[in-house]
Amino acid sequence: MSAPAPDVFLADCPARSTLELVADTWSVVVIVGLAHGPRRYSALLERAGGISKKMLTQTLRRLVDAGLVVRPATRGGDYRLSDLGVSLLGPLTALTAWAEEHAHELA
Amino acid sequence: MSAPAPDVFLADCPARSTLELVADTWSVVVIVGLAHGPRRYSALLERAGGISKKMLTQTLRRLVDAGLVVRPATRGGDYRLSDLGVSLLGPLTALTAWAEEHAHELA
DNA sequence: CAGTATCCTATCGGATACTG
DNA sequence: CAGTATCCGATAGGATACTG
Numbered sequence: 001m002s003a004p005a006p007d008v009f010l011a012d013c014p015a016r017s018t019l020e021l022v023a024d025t026w027s028v029v030v031i032v033g034l035a036h037g038p039r040r041y042s043a044l045l046e047r048a049g050g051i052s053k054k055m056l057t058q059t060l061r062r063l064v065d066a067g068l069v070v071r072p073a074t075r076g077g078d079y080r081l082s083d084l085g086v087s088l089l090g091p092l093t094a095l096t097a098w099a100e101e102h103a104h105e106l107a
Numbered sequence: 108m109s110a111p112a113p114d115v116f117l118a119d120c121p122a123r124s125t126l127e128l129v130a131d132t133w134s135v136v137v138i139v140g141l142a143h144g145p146r147r148y149s150a151l152l153e154r155a156g157g158i159s160k161k162m163l164t165q166t167l168r169r170l171v172d173a174g175l176v177v178r179p180a181t182r183g184g185d186y187r188l189s190d191l192g193v194s195l196l197g198p199l200t201a202l203t204a205w206a207e208e209h210a211h212e213l214a
Numbered sequence: 215c216a217g218t219a220t221c222c223t224a225t226c227g228g229a230t231a232c233t234g
Numbered sequence: 235c236a237g238t239a240t241c242c243g244a245t246a247g248g249a250t251a252c253t254g
Contacts, residue, residue, distance in 0.1 A: 015206035016156070018213055022206065025123075025130045026247095041216055049123070052248050057217065066213050075254090076216060084212055091205045094198040099122035099129065105191055106125055106173050133227095148236055159228050164237065182234090183236055 021066055022088070026051060026059045031081065032096060034069065035089055038078030128173055129195070133158060133166045138175065138188065139203060142196055145185030 021027065029048050033039065039047075045056055060079060063069040068085035072078050081089070128134065136155050140146065146154075152163055167186060170176040175192035179185050188196070 013156075013207075014210040015203060018206040018210045019135060019203065020132050021213070022202065023130050023132045023135050025127050028126060028130050045216095049120075053217075054219095054249090055247060058247090068213075084209060087209065088205060091198070091201040094201050095129065096122060096126065098195060098198045099125040100120075102191060102194065103121040103125045106128070106175075152236095160237075161229090161239095162227060165227090 021062070022092075024059075026055055027063060028092060028096070030056070030059050030063065031068065031085060031088060031092060034079060034081045034085070035093070038072075038080035040072075040076065040078055044079065128169070129199075131166075133162055134170060135199060135203070137163070137166050137170065138192060138195065138199060141176065141186060141188045141192070142200075145187035147179075147183065147185055151186065 026048075029051065030044065033044055033048050041056070041060075044060075045051065045053065048056065051059075060069060060071075063085070064071050067082055068088065070080050070082050070085075072080075133155075136158065137151065140151055140155050148163070148167075151167075152158065152160060155163065158166075167176060167178075170192070171178050174189055175195065177187050177189050177192075179187075
């Protein structure tokens with residue numbers, strides 16, 4: 001954590017691919033949706049305003065593959081954040097907090 | 108700043124549109140690219156690895172319209188972050204810092 | 215209920231060429 | 235140099251129907 005102004009700006013930066021994973025609306029919505037605790041597929045579908053089954057499935061798959069979310073052991077069980085996923089909550093809530101605070105200032 | 112677990116999770120939340128603006132790779136890259144100070148179009152184009160003129164123009168337009176970036180007064184001048192844009196740097200660097208720190212843990 | 219698979223449109227986004 | 239405009243293939247993403 002002592003990197004001196006690291007540059008996501010550069011394409012070859014490994015953080016870039018990570019950023020591309022995280023800098024996605026549905027990913028953020030789903031992760032935040034799991035912040036309060038594990039939830040079933042249908043719970044996510046209903047609460048995540050406007051997401052379609054297709055995108056939910058796809059987003060969950062990506063997040064599971066990336067290791068941010070843990071797939072339920074049994075079909076129909078709860079999805080939950082992995083430790084890595086939990087570690088992302090800090091930065092992410094900072095971002096969503098900003099979004100809420102400044103939503104009215106944006107055109 | 109005292110919101111009790113606000114929910115970007117919901118679609119009708121005003122923060123959602125804000126999130127959709129910010130949760131975009133190119134937007135993040137350009138904003139971070141302007142973090143160190145104002146830069147000209149060509150400077151952004153060269154340093155933002157892999158971005159095309161089209162996407163740079165489009166992204167800049169969106170960010171300017173949203174009020175996050177200030178267009179140069181004279182053609183060929185420097186683009187710079189607005190106060191609002193600067194206020195976003197905190198949350199954003201938290202996110203990019205996370206991306207750098209955990210890049211190797213992701214599949 | 216929990217997904218998966220298919221169809222189809224809209225947008226993304228690079229390459230290229232053009233203008234002031 | 236600083237953009238803008240057009241062409242076009244690739245992907246996003248909703249609607250719907252289907253399976254266990």
